[in-house]
Every structure is written in C-alpha cells, then in structure tokens.
Amino acid sequence: MLKYINNLDSAVVVLHEIYGINEHISNLCSHISNCNFDVYCPDLLNGIGSFDYSEEAIAYTNFYRNVGFDRAVGQVKVLLKQCRSKYKHVSVVGYSVGATIAWLCSKEINSCGGVVGFYGSRIRDYLEVRPKCPVLLFFPTEEISFNVGSLVEKLSSREEIQVKVLQGKHGFADPFSRYYVEESHKKSEAMMVKFIKDAAV
Numbered sequence: 269m270l271k272y273i274n275n276l277d278s279a280v281v282v283l284h285e286i287y288g289i290n291e292h293i294s295n296l297c298s299h300i301s302n303c304n305f306d307v308y309c310p311d312l313l314n315g316i317g318s319f320d321y322s323e324e325a326i327a328y329t330n331f332y333r334n335v336g337f338d339r340a341v342g343q344v345k346v347l348l349k350q351c352r353s354k355y356k357h358v359s360v361v362g363y364s365v366g367a368t369i370a371w372l373c374s375k376e377i378n379s380c381g382g383v384v385g386f387y388g389s390r391i392r393d394y395l396e397v398r399p400k401c402p403v404l405l406f407f408p409t410e411e412i413s414f415n416v417g418s419l420v421e422k423l424s425s426r427e428e429i430q431v432k433v434l435q436g437k438h439g440f441a442d443p444f445s446r447y448y449v450e451e452s453h454k455k456s457e458a459m460m461v462k463f464i465k466d467a468a469v
Contacts, residue, residue: 270294270309272301278357278468281347281380282309283340283366286327288318292442293363303461305468306355310347312340312366321445331365337390340365341372348379357381357468361460364388364438367405374399382467384460387411387438392419403429404463406456408436408447432459 270282270289280300284293289309297307312335319327344360351358359382362370367388374383375397383403385391391405392414405423407416416433424431434452439445441453 269311270297270307272297272305272307274301274304274306276304276306277355278304278359278464279306279308279351279355280464281344281351281358281360282307283344283360283362283369284309284312285364285366286319286324286331287321288313288316288327290318290444292444295443296361299457300361300461300464303465305464308347308351310343312343312369337365337369337372340369344369344373345376345379348373348376352378352380359384359464359467361464362386362388363442365390367391368394371397371399371403371405374401374403376400382464384463386441386456389413389438391423395422399426399428401428402463402467404459405429405431406441406459407431407433408438408440408452409433410437412438430463432456 301307358380360370360380361384363386367385368390370383371391377400385405420431436449436452437447439447440449
C-alpha cells in the first residue's frame, strides 16, 4: 500500500486502474497529500507490481481472473472501516475499475463521506446501486464500449450524484496516457479537490 500520512483529520483512499500503482497514481497520491489529506492507496493487485499501458490486455485479464470486483470491494471496505475509526472524514477517489469499486462502496452507510470516480465504465453494470454519500463522476465524451450520453442521463437523475462529461477518451486525466487531455485533466482535478474538501467540512 502507498501511504502519505500527515496526521490530519481527513483521509482520501485512492483506487488504481487495472495497471496497478503506477507513476500516474503515485503522482496523484502525492498531489492529494499536498492538499492536506492523509492518503491511502491499496495495492489491489496484491504485490505483483504494475503493468505498462502497452500490456493492457494482460492487465485486464489479470484483474478479472485474479482480482475481480467482489474481492477488491471487500479489500477496500476493510480499509475504509479502519480509516473511519481514525479520521473525521474519509473520501474515495477511483480511476476506471477503481471508480467502479468506489461506486460499489458508496452504497454502504457510513463507509465514506464522498466518492469521486473517473471513467468508471463498468458502473453501467451496477445501476441498482443507490449511493449513501455524495458522488462526483467524470466521463469522457468518447467511449468505445458504451453510449456515454445514455449512461449520464440515467445517473444524472439521481440525488447525491453529480456527473461531468469532459472532452477526451478513457484516460483523459492521466498525463502518461496517450489519451491525455490537459484541459480536461486540469478541470477535473480542480473539481475533484474542491469536492473532497467540501466533503470534509
């Protein structure tokens, strides 16, 4: 697990993509720490290291074969319970599969004070979830596997959920991705930080 402990009263749990704790996630954790939060980033791949973006197919297979949403959600719930016993406020930030895991954790009463999800495409498989905390979801304008507009319409009608669609493709907020869009990254990052700060009030 990657940690930044400043002994503050608010913490953020960061959930990585299928690639593991890579440079993007490490830099993000450092940035959130500098915004006056303690940060915990669990290794959902259980010690096998991170995958390069060129290994997308291998990383995808590894996640679904050796990790899966049920196991990852269970692991994160344990961490959230530990954090809730130590901190006044706990938020969760997730990317891709990490966003879907965060979404699944949002249905638990008192598990966290807020959830931010970036391009959680598999959220579409769990629309029965009714979040028990404020949720901010970011989606790109373009997705290969589903209709963004249709999903956004379904989610936007729910209380507690804010949905933002920003220019780009899956990966727009990752400076190391070939789909990086600087403007969309800056906008989403500013909104993310404001959201988790507001959730900690």
